[in-house]
Amino acid sequence: MKAVLDGTVIAEASKDELVSIEGNWYFPPSSVVEGVLVESPTPYTCPWKGECQYYDVTSGEGALKDRAWSYPTPYPTAIERVGTDFSGYVAFWKEVQVVD
Template identity: 40%
Template sequence: MAKAIWNNQVIAESEHTEMVEGNHYFPKDSVKTEFLRPSDTHTTCPWKGEASYYSLEVDGELNEDAAWTYPQPKDAAANITDHVAFWRGVTVTV
């Protein structure tokens, strides 16, 4: 089981993640959305499309842009539709 942990809190937990470029993408329904805060940040990947970011808030601490998703990925990345990945100090254990 893969887990995404930040600030001693499990943010996401799933038996089935998608691995892309070394990142675990968790199904959105396995993510504890109460810790996600929408961000205005967007980036573009040439083969995945436009990413939208979330900041994480746990126990009053904010980790800006620590999660991202591709709301409408390009066909080559269709497997990460409705999935969320993490970075910036978020530990993913398997």
């Protein structure tokens, strides 16, 4: 599967490497193109997943603020609930299309 922004692939991995949580596809950190994500200071803690790290997603058009996120160290109960360790996996907001 691919995460595509403005016609450019910014992450790519096989579907069995991705994790689906609440309708979002989470890509393994190694599948994200280097330099596309810039850490954001925006704070957020999900009640069941834990502390979130937001990222600005850069493209030729500039940066889209807080359009990607991950859980660097999700709660153990979240890993149990999801059924796999998704530490550091990255999900994208709607401007980034996830396609087969």
